[in-house]
Amino acid sequence: MNIDTITEVNSKTLPRLNLGKNLVYVGAGEQTESIVFWLELQASRAKSYLADENNVTSVPQHAGYLGVIHPTTVGQDAWQTYRIDAPADITRITYGGRFYNRVAKSHIDLRYSVDGGKTWTQSWTISDIAEPYDVIHYETVAMPAGVRSVLLKYVMNSPAAGPSACSIYAVRMEADHAPVDASFRPMEVSFEWSEMQKDRSLKKRHHTQLVEKIPATYSIDVGGDDHPVMESMSVGLVGSHPASYGYSDGIDVGGEKFVGSWVTYGTNRAVGKSYAVSVPSETNWDAGDPDGKKLTDGVVGPPYSGGVSYQTGALWSAGKNPVITVDLGASIGCASFGLNIHGYELKDALKGEVADVIEVLVSDNGTDFTSAGFLRTDMRWKDLPVNHMWTDEETMCGFTARLIPPKPVSAHFVRFRTETKRFLCVTEIEVLDAIGFEPFDLRVALPDK
Incomplete structure (x- = not known):
């Protein structure tokens, strides 16, 4: 089979x-086998699995917002008992369910017996009637050596009748036991x-x-x-x-x-600084920068493209090729240059899809500019620091494209000269005074290490 x-x-x-x-590493861990009871309680469909039952009514159909079994006669214990027999020693049990307890002086108990019902141990009880009347609870109990049969009892008692007073939505029981055959056979991985x-x-x-x-x-x-x-x-x-x-x-x-790396960022010296753009932003999808402050407000855009993302920045269509020049206020050592970008159509930098070209130029007088290089938009997984926050889909469609020169570059003015191949949205200018990468071995510690 x-x-x-x-x-x-x-x-x-x-x-x-x-x-x-x-x-x-190949290991077996704890060797156990399990027997699980997860029963349908409505319309008395669990009866064939019961070892014992007393004073219990099962509603014909589960209402969803109330329990499905409840005491028939008020003021008397009502219970269902299940028996799990295992072919080897039971090591632990986990049992519980979903409970409804609403009326004062009502309670629901979880009990077990390892001697055929002669003695019972209570694992848990609920008598609290605070809202919400919907409690999911499980108890895990280690079994003494030599136990191969266990009785699990769900007890209800209430001074009021019906499922809206004291009832049980669902039950689930699991018994872990030693494997019948614990021998190891060669395997292929x-x-x-x-x-x-x-x-x-x-x-x-x-x-x-x-x-x-x-x-x-x-x-x-x-x-x-x-x-x-x-x-x-x-x-x-x-x-x-x-x-x-x-x-x-x-x-x-x-x-x-x-071995990966952990990145530490310095201060973005462009925050709050003035800048000029050679071409005004377009306003598609509520984009735009009418006050000329959005690109240095210290807030980067989302890691995705689409929807409201374009509201976070300035936007230019293909071929507009804007030039963005920021005045840092004084000449400083610049360790990294960057623009936070995304666009339409959506392009993933981790797949090498971003075709936009962005050159960085620097100047100490605002007149004579020298090229420092180009922002990197062709990314690889191996280059992402371990403390970079990925999207759930592991894409990179909205990101900060950076140029990190071998050593800091002096600049009073920084210019970003673009070649836009699509609608390009720029949400933030970044000029860091420091950036550092340290080895960081992000790994799983093996059991034998």
């Missing part, structure tokens, strides 16, 4: 490889990825490792010009992966472990 389980998980929670050398080349083309590769004992560690080397695009990671018994072991192309590209 084969059982295929598909679980949709956020990509950021999944294993991934970096450019260079990657250390892979396979990673598949695409390596980003200098021209941004992708080269597919995969690596399959035979793991004959655990814990185990091994290395996977990833080539290319940037972090890879992950395709899959799979684990199976021997024979589950048809390819041979090792790299799909038989080549170990080598390389050192990738």
Whole structure:
């Protein structure tokens, strides 16, 4: 029998490889198997799973805003008891549900027994009648050695009748037990990825490792010009992966472990300073800068393009090629020059899609300008500091494009000369007096380290 389980998980929670050398750890962790009861309570459909029941009414249909089982007779205990039998020692139980307790002197209890019901231990009770009348609660209890059967009891008592007084919406029980077969069998671990080349083309590769004992560690080397695009990671018994072991192309590209960087920004000396633009901003999508202050107000635009994003800056259509000149008030050492930009059509810098060209020129007298270089708009994942806040989609459509010279450049006036290939929105001018990058190894600490 084969059982295929598909679980949709956020990509950021999944294993991934970096450019260079990657250390892979294979371990089994705590070995447990589980038995779960998650029952439908309406219309008495849980009766076949009950070990015992007393004084309980089950409504024909779940109303949604009230519990579905409740005491039949007021002032008397009402309960449902479930029995879980395991093929090996039970190590812990987790049980609870969703509860409705509204009337004074009502209560709902969670109890368990490991001796067939001779004695009971109460794990939790709710007698609080404060709003909202909707409490989700679970208890986890470690079991003594040798227990293979446990009774789980849900008890209700109320001086008033009906689901609007004291009731239970839903119950869920789980018993973790030692594995029936704890022996280890060799397994295969396979990673598949695409390596980003200098021209941004992708080269597919995969690596399959035979793991004959655990814990185990091994290395996977990833080539290319940037972090890879992950395709899959799979684990199976021997024979589950048809390819041979090792790299799909038989080549170990080598390389050192990738270590990211932590960036520290100095002061933006352009904030509050005056500037001039050679072409007035257009007003599409509520964009515009009529007061000539928006680009040095200290507020950058969003990391996305579209919607209200254009309201945050000045906007020029393709071919308008505005020149923006900011007066810093005095000559200072400039460690980094930048413009926060986005536009229409939406272009992703991490895919090399931004075609706008922005040259930086500097001057100490406002007349004679010298080129310092061009803002970088062709970005790679490996260049992003670990403290850069990514979008959920891992795109870079609204960002600060920077030129970081080898050493600070003196400037009183800074000019940004643009070639706009689309609607370009500039939201902020940035001239930093300092910027620093320090190695920062953002990693998962392995269990054996």
